[in-house]
Amino acid sequence: QSALTQPASVSGSPGQSVTISCTGTSRDVGGYDYVSWYQQHPVKAPKLIIYDVNNRPSGVSHRFSGSKSDNTASLTISGLQAEDEADYYCSSYTFSGTVVFGGGTKVTVL
Amino acid sequence: QLQLQESGPGLVKPSETLSLTCTVSGDSISSTNYYWGWIRQPPGKGLEWIGHIYYSGSAYYNPSLKSRITISVDASKSQFSLRLSSVTAADTAVHYCARQRRLSASGSGYYTFIDYWGQGTLVTVSS
Numbered sequence: 001q002s003a004l005t006q007p008a009s010v011s012g013s014p015g016q017s018v019t020i021s022c023t024g025t026s027r028d029v030g031g032y033d034y035v036s037w038y039q040q041h042p043v044k045a046p047k048l049i050i051y052d053v054n055n056r057p058s059g060v061s062h063r064f065s066g067s068k069s070d071n072t073a074s075l076t077i078s079g080l081q082a083e084d085e086a087d088y089y090c091s092s093y094t095f096s097g098t099v100v101f102g103g104g105t106k107v108t109v110l
Numbered sequence: 111q112l113q114l115q116e117s118g119p120g121l122v123k124p125s126e127t128l129s130l131t132c133t134v135s136g137d138s139i140s141s142t143n144y145y146w147g148w149i150r151q152p153p154g155k156g157l158e159w160i161g162h163i164y165y166s167g168s169a170y171y172n173p174s175l176k177s178r179i180t181i182s183v184d185a186s187k188s189q190f191s192l193r194l195s196s197v198t199a200a201d202t203a204v205h206y207c208a209r210q211r212r213l214s215a216s217g218s219g220y221y222t223f224i225d226y227w228g229q230g231t232l233v234t235v236s237s
Contacts, residue, residue: 045206
């Protein structure tokens with residue numbers, strides 16, 4: 001299985017919105033509404049912030065939202081804050097019952 | 111509160127077998143709502159899903175690692191384990207154990223996503 005494709009980096013000023021794309025195939029992202037997103041700060045374990053394309057776990061800021069169109073899922077961070085500076089990974093369930101991650105995107109708050 | 115704790119050697123020699131155990135506390139490893147998984151992250155690189163197991167013992171593996179992986183579960187000890195054989199320097203990584211939700215998929219079967227991660231443990235492959 002091939003990794004999902006994410007941009008290496010995105011950046012924005014405080015208060016702005018940034019969007020991270022995650023492109024897969026019909027065998028993963030495009031085939032199911034089972035995309036999740038994770039936030040990882042340096043030397044920390046990843047944290048789930050979105051599941052099932054657009055659902056937020058309890059306690060996750062409403063500034064994080066997800067969407068999907070065909071084989072591409074997206075994570076939008078609204079009202080960018082300094083604490084949002086981190087690496088973000090998308091993940092999808094696949095047709096073979098496995099899990100695949102994207103390569104990760106570094107978000108920089110200017 | 112759920113706790114996942116990885117344990118095992120931090121240094122493994124090339125060609126040998128990497129072995130890690132994850133101890134689960136604060137939740138039942140025999141729950142029908144979860145799988146239990148392993149993910150790794152080479153230094154400075156991205157996440158790679160290794161595989162997951164159900165309490166019954168049925169497991170799914172990353173196709174690229176399948177020939178070298180064994181994931182097992184010991185429900186009586188609330189533990190699940192990873193064995194990766196014939197390791198090389200490319201297997202040097204932080205290894206995370208994780209809880210994966212097991213949910214009914216539309217149509218049939220189940221789907222999964224990782225909802226809780228252990229703190230991770232670095233395993234270095236070097237002579």
